[in-house]
Amino acid sequence: MTQLEDLQRIASEETERRQGCRHRLCVCIAAGCVSSHSDQVQASLTNEVKRRGLEGQVEVRPVGCMGLCSAGPLVQEETSGVLYQHVRQEDAAEILDSLDAKPVERLRCDSGQPFFRRQQKIVLENSGVINPHRIEDYIAAGGYEALVQALTSMKPMEVVEEVIRSGLRGRGGGGYPTGLKWSTVAKAGGDKKYVVCNADEGDPGAFMDRAVLESDPHRVLEGMAIAGYATGADMGYVYIRAEYPLAIAHLRTAIRQAKKMDLLGNSICGTRFNFDVELRLGAGAFVCGEETALIASIEGGRGQPRPRPPYPAQSGLWGKSTLINNVETFANIAPIIRRGGDWFASIGTAKSKGTKVFALAGKIRNTGLIEVPMGVTLREIVFDIGGGIPGGHRFKAVQTGGPSGGCIPEQHLDMPVDYDSLREIGSIMGSGGMIVIDETSSMVDVAKYFMEFCMSESCGKCIPCRVGTHHMHGLLEKILEGHASAADVAQLEALCDMVMHTSLCGLGITAPNPVLSTLRHFRGEYEGLLQPAGGNGHASPSPAGGA
Amino acid sequence: MAAPVKVVTLCIDGRDVSGREGETVLEVARQSGIEIPTLCHMDGLEPVGACRLCLVEVTGQARLQPACVTQVSEGMQVATVTDRLRTYRRMILEMLFSERNHVCSVCVSNGHCELQDLAQSEGLTHIGLRYRYPTLSVDASHERYVIDHNRCVLCTRCVRVCDEIEGAHTWDVMARGIDSQVITDLAEPWGHSDSCTSCGKCVHVCPTGAIVEKGKSVAEMAKRAKFLPYLSMMREEW
Numbered sequence: 001m002t003q004l005e006d007l008q009r010i011a012s013e014e015t016e017r018r019q020g021c022r023h024r025l026c027v028c029i030a031a032g033c034v035s036s037h038s039d040q041v042q043a044s045l046t047n048e049v050k051r052r053g054l055e056g057q058v059e060v061r062p063v064g065c066m067g068l069c070s071a072g073p074l075v076q077e078e079t080s081g082v083l084y085q086h087v088r089q090e091d092a093a094e095i096l097d098s099l100d101a102k103p104v105e106r107l108r109c110d111s112g113q114p115f116f117r118r119q120q121k122i123v124l125e126n127s128g129v130i131n132p133h134r135i136e137d138y139i140a141a142g143g144y145e146a147l148v149q150a151l152t153s154m155k156p157m158e159v160v161e162e163v164i165r166s167g168l169r170g171r172g173g174g175g176y177p178t179g180l181k182w183s184t185v186a187k188a189g190g191d192k193k194y195v196v197c198n199a200d201e202g203d204p205g206a207f208m209d210r211a212v213l214e215s216d217p218h219r220v221l222e223g224m225a226i227a228g229y230a231t232g233a234d235m236g237y238v239y240i241r242a243e244y245p246l247a248i249a250h251l252r253t254a255i256r257q258a259k260k261m262d263l264l265g266n267s268i269c270g271t272r273f274n275f276d277v278e279l280r281l282g283a284g285a286f287v288c289g290e291e292t293a294l295i296a297s298i299e300g301g302r303g304q305p306r307p308r309p310p311y312p313a314q315s316g317l318w319g320k321s322t323l324i325n326n327v328e329t330f331a332n333i334a335p336i337i338r339r340g341g342d343w344f345a346s347i348g349t350a351k352s353k354g355t356k357v358f359a360l361a362g363k364i365r366n367t368g369l370i371e372v373p374m375g376v377t378l379r380e381i382v383f384d385i386g387g388g389i390p391g392g393h394r395f396k397a398v399q400t401g402g403p404s405g406g407c408i409p410e411q412h413l414d415m416p417v418d419y420d421s422l423r424e425i426g427s428i429m430g431s432g433g434m435i436v437i438d439e440t441s442s443m444v445d446v447a448k449y450f451m452e453f454c455m456s457e458s459c460g461k462c463i464p465c466r467v468g469t470h471h472m473h474g475l476l477e478k479i480l481e482g483h484a485s486a487a488d489v490a491q492l493e494a495l496c497d498m499v500m501h502t503s504l505c506g507l508g509i510t511a512p513n514p515v516l517s518t519l520r521h522f523r524g525e526y527e528g529l530l531q532p533a534g535g536n537g538h539a540s541p542s543p544a545g546g547a
Numbered sequence: 548m549a550a551p552v553k554v555v556t557l558c559i560d561g562r563d564v565s566g567r568e569g570e571t572v573l574e575v576a577r578q579s580g581i582e583i584p585t586l587c588h589m590d591g592l593e594p595v596g597a598c599r600l601c602l603v604e605v606t607g608q609a610r611l612q613p614a615c616v617t618q619v620s621e622g623m624q625v626a627t628v629t630d631r632l633r634t635y636r637r638m639i640l641e642m643l644f645s646e647r648n649h650v651c652s653v654c655v656s657n658g659h660c661e662l663q664d665l666a667q668s669e670g671l672t673h674i675g676l677r678y679r680y681p682t683l684s685v686d687a688s689h690e691r692y693v694i695d696h697n698r699c700v701l702c703t704r705c706v707r708v709c710d711e712i713e714g715a716h717t718w719d720v721m722a723r724g725i726d727s728q729v730i731t732d733l734a735e736p737w738g739h740s741d742s743c744t745s746c747g748k749c750v751h752v753c754p755t756g757a758i759v760e761k762g763k764s765v766a767e768m769a770k771r772a773k774f775l776p777y778l779s780m781m782r783e784e785w
Contacts, residue, residue: 285723302720307596307616460701460720460727461597467642470725471676491675498638501611502599 003269004148007139014140021059023099024078028128030065030214031207031246032368037089038073044089045075048096058099064215066128067116070367071109076128085109114384115366120347122355123331124371127215132250135257138218144263146337147222150229151271154337159230160186163333165341167353172198172289172326173404173430174506175352175419181323184313185231188321193233195224195275196298196317196324199240199247200282200289203402204453205361206433209327211369212357213240213247216331217254221277223330225264226337228275231323236275239294241282251279286403286457290505291316291324293459304459305505326431328357348374352418352429362399362435365390372417379413382436393438397521401430403450403457404510406517407443426517428510443522444529448476450514458507465508468499472515485531493519557623566619573601573614576627583627584636584665587702588615589752591775592711598702600636600665603627611635633669640666641674646725647681648697649755655768656756662700663755679725686731688738691761692750694729699757701727705749712778717743748775 018024027033027042045060066074071085075095084095084107091107098104121127130137138144150159164179185193197220201209213220224236240248255277258264266274280298287293288303295317297303316322332354336344345353352374358381359369365387372381378398382388389395397407406427408415415421419429437446455469475492478484496512503509519526553568559576566575571594576583586598596613603614606624614627626632643649643662651657683696706718706729717740721730731737750758751770759768 287723307613456724458724460722460724461595462599463597463639463642463701464599466701466725466727467646470679471642471645474677494638498635502602502635502639504596504599504613 004145004152007144007148010136011140011142014136018059018140020056022057022079024059024061025095026061026063026066026076026078026128028064028066028072028074029062029132030127030211031244032065032069032211033072033074034246036072036086038087040089041073041075041087041092044092045095048092052096054096058096061131062133063129064127064132065124065211065369067119067124067370068109068366068368070365074109074128076111077103081111083109083111113387115368115370115387118376118380118385119371120355120373121371122335122344122347123212123219123328123357124215124369125335126219127211127369130216132215132217133253135218135254135261135263138216142338143218143334144222144258146334147225147229147263148269150226150337151269151273156186156230156232159226159337162337162341163230166332166336166344167341167348167351168329168332168336168344169352169419170326171328171332171356171431173401173428175429178325178329181313181325182227182230184311185233185321185323188313190321192235192320193231194317194320194322195227195231195233195236196294196312196322197224197236197238197327197330198289198291198294198324199238199244199327200286200294201244201327201431202241202286202289202457203404203431203433204450205359205399205435206402206431207359208357208369208432210244210247211359212327212331213244214250217247217250218258219334220251220327220330221254221258221264223325223333224277225268225275226333227323227325227330229273231321233323234274234276236277237280237298237317238277239280239282239288239298242284248279248281255279285459286453287459287505287507290507293505294324295322302459304461305507307504328432349416349418351420356417356429356432358432358434360386360434360436363389363391363393363438363441364436374418375416377414377416378408381417381434382413386436389436389438391438393440395436396439396441397437397443397446399427399435399437399446399450399514400433401428401510401513402433403453404428404506404513405430406513407437407446407521408517409521426513426520428513442480443518443525444476444480447515447518448473448480451476451511454507454511458511462502462504462508464499464502465504465511468495468503468508469511471495472499472512476515479526479529482529483531484529486533489519489526489530555619555621555623557619557621557625559625560627568619570619571615572603572605572612572617572619572623572625575619576614576625581627583614584668585615586661586665586700586754587704589704589708589772589775591779592704592707592752595703595707598639598700600639602632602635604629604632637669637671640669640671641676643700644671644674645676645678647679647683647699653765654698654756655759655763655765656698656770657766659766659769660756661754683728686737687761688736689740689743689745689761690738691745692737692747692758693761694731694737694758695756696728697757698755699729700755701729702754703729704752704754705729705758708748708752708775712775713744713746713748715742715744715746718749 075084082103168178169175293305312322451473460466564579594615601614602611604626687693709718710716
C-alpha cells in the first residue's frame with residue numbers, strides 16, 4: 001500500500017542518497033545520444049569512477065533527453081551545471097579529473113545559450129534530469145503525488161473539472177479539448193471502459209513522444225492512471241510503434257516498477273481503484289495513429305479506420321467507451337493535478353494553453369527537442385532557440401504538422417504559434433514536428449516528398465485517398481520533371497479539393513495540405529517548372545473502357 | 548408488446564420524408580424513391596463507408612456525410628444531388644477506371660456491371676486522369692470460380708459476405724494503398740484454400756466482373772445478389 005507519506009519517505013531517502021555524492025554526472029541515454037554512442041560514454045565514466053574508487057562520491061546517472069540532440073552525446077555535471085557536448089569514451093578520465101578543478105573547456109557546451117534559456121518545461125521537466133530506469137527518481141521529483149492526491153482527496157468528476165479548467169487541448173495534432181473528451185467518456189455508460197495512449201508517432205521529423213517515453217515513462221503512466229480514475233476505466237493500453245525499442249524497454253520497466261509499488265494494478269494505494277496498463281506494438285503503419293484504425297489494430301484486426309460517428313468515447317475498443325489521448329497530453333496531466341488547472345491555464349495564449357514540445361529538424365543549427373509556451377513566434381523558435389540556418393543559407397520555410405500540415409514562409413514568421421493561427425495560414429500544429437527548409441530546397445519537391453509518404457501510407461480503404469494520392473503524386477512528379485502544363489496544376493488542385501472533402505479519415509483529408517500550402521505560398525516555384533501553354537508533354541486522355 | 552418505434556421526419560432534396568430512428572439516410576432515401584449512387588454498400592452486409600459515392604450534404608455539418616452510415620435525425624436537411632457532389636462522384640468513378648484495367652468490351656460482366664452502370668448514369672465517356680495500366684494476375688485455380696484482379700474495385704463485399712454471412716472468412720485484403728489486393732486465405736491460390744466452402748456468395752455480391760463463374764463468355768455473367776437481404780433477415784429472426 002502506497003500513501004502520500006510513503007512517497008515522501010522514498011523521495012527524502014532518494015535526495016539523501018544523492019546528496020551523499022559530491023558530484024553527479026548525468027549522461028543522456030535517449031535515442032539521439034545513444035546513436036552517437038552515449039552508452040559507451042556512460043560505461044567508460046562508470047569504469048573510471050570504479051577504477052579510482054570514487055563510488056559513493058561520484059554518481060554516473062543515465063538520464064533522458066536534454067534536448068540539444070545535435071551536440072550529443074551530452075554529459076552534464078549536475079551540481080555545477082557544466083554541460084559537455086560531443087563527449088567520447090576517451091574523455092572520461094579528463095572529465096573526472098576536472099570535477100574538483102576547472103571544467104574541460106574543449107568539450108564545453110554553453111548552457112546559458114538561448115536554446116536552453118528560452119524554454120519553459122512542463123512535459124520535459126524531468127527529461128535529462130531523472131534516471132528513467134528508476135521509479136525512485138521519478139518519485140523524488142514529485143512523481144505519483146498527483147495520482148495519490150486524485151485517488152485520496154478528489155472525486156472523479158473533480159479531476160475532470162480540473163482538466164477542463166486547465167484548457168489543455170489534445171497534443172496529437174487535432175487540438176480537441178482534453179477535458180471535454182474526458183467528461184464525455186466519464187459520462188458514457190457501460191460496465192467496462194478503456195484508456196488508450198497513442199504513442200504511434202509517425203510524422204517524418206517528429207520525435208517528441210519518443211523522447212518523453214524514453215526520458216520519463218512514469219509521467220505518462222501516471223497521466224493514464226489519473227485518466228482511468230477520472231473516466232471510470234480500469235484498463236489502459238499504450239499503442240506504441242515497434243520502431244521505438246528503447247521507449248518500449250523503458251515503458252516495460254516502468255510498468256513493472258509501478259505495479260510492484262501498488263501504483264498500478266489492483267487496489268491502487270489501498271483504494272478500490274484498479275488500473276492496469278499493457279503495451280501493444282504497432283506494425284509500422286502510419287494510419288494506425290488515427291484513432292479508429294488504432295482501435296482496430298489493438299483488437300487484432302487490419303489497421304484501417306472506420307467512419308465516425310460513433311466516436312471512440314461512445315464505442316471504441318471492443319465496442320466499449322474508450323478515451324484516446326496522445327503521449328504528450330497524458331504527460332501534462334500530473335502537473336495539472338498537482339499544481340491546479342488555473343496554473344496551467346495561466347501559461348500560453350487565450351485559446352491554446354500550456355506549453356508545446358517541438359522537434360526541430362532539417363536545415364537548422366540546433367537540431368533537437370524543445371518545449372516552449374504556446375504563443376511564442378516561429379521566428380523565436382527558428383532563429384533564437386534553433387540558432388538559425390547553418391551554412392550561410394537563407395531561410396525559406398518551416399514545415400509543421402508533418403504530412404498533414406503545411407509550409408510556412410518567412411512573412412508569417414512573427415505569427416504566434418498556437419492551434420488557431422497555424423490553421424489560418426494553411427498549416428496545423430500537428431504533433432510538433434518542425435522541419436526547417438532553406439533556399440536550396442525546392443518546395444515542389446517538398447510537396448512531392450510528403451505526397452509520396454501519404455501515398456505509401458494510405459490504407460487503401462477509401463477510393464479518394466487510395467487513388468487520389470497516387471495521381472497527385474504522379475502530377476507532382478510530372479511538374480518536377482518539367483513535362484507539365486498549367487492544366488496539370490489545375491488538375492492537381494481539383495484532386496486536392498476532392499481528396500480533402502471526400503476521404504474517410506484524417507490521413508486522406510489532410511494529405512493535400514502540403515501541396516495546397518506550397519501552392520498558396522510558393523506558387524511561383526510551380527509555375528517556373530511548367531511548359532508554356534500548348535506545349536503539353538502528353539497526349540489527350542484516352543476514352544474510358546466501354547462506359 | 549413491442550417497444551414503440553420512434554419516427555423522425557427529415558427533408559431530402561426538398562422532399563419531406565419520414566424514417567425510423569436508427570435507419571440510415573440511404574435507407575430512408577431509397578424507401579422514398581430517391582436514388583443515391585453506391586458501390587461498396589450492399590443490403591445485408593455491414594456498411595463500411597469506403598467508396599464515398601454516397602456522400603451527401605447535410606445542413607449544419609461541415610463535412611460531407613456518407614449516406615450509408617449516417618443515421619437520420621429529426622429535422623435533418625439532406626441534399627443528395629448538387630454540382631459539387633456530382634463532380635466528386637464523377638472523379639471517384641474516373642479514379643476507379645484509371646486504377647486498374649477495366650475493359651468493358653471483353654468483360655464477362657459487360658451489361659451486368661455496377662461500375663459500368665454508374666459510369667453510364669453519370670454520363671462518363673472519357674477520363675481526365677492517366678491510366679495506370681498495372682500488371683495484375685488472374686487466379687483461375689478454383690474449380691468453379693475465377694478472380695480477375697484487373698476488374699476488382701476493392702469494395703470488400705466478397706470479404707464481408709464470406710465473413711459475415713458464410714462465416715468462412717476466406718477473403719481478406721493484403722498490402723495497403725494502391726497496392727491493396729483481395730486475397731484468399733493467406734494469399735494462397737483460391738483453389739488451394741482450406742477455408743473456402745465454394746458457396747459462391749462472393750461471386751454474386753461482386754459488383755464487377757472481378758469474381759465470376761467459370762465458363763462464362765463476354766456479357767454472360769449476370770449476378771444474382773437478391774438472396775442476401777432475405778438470408779440475413781432469416782438469420783436475424785431465428
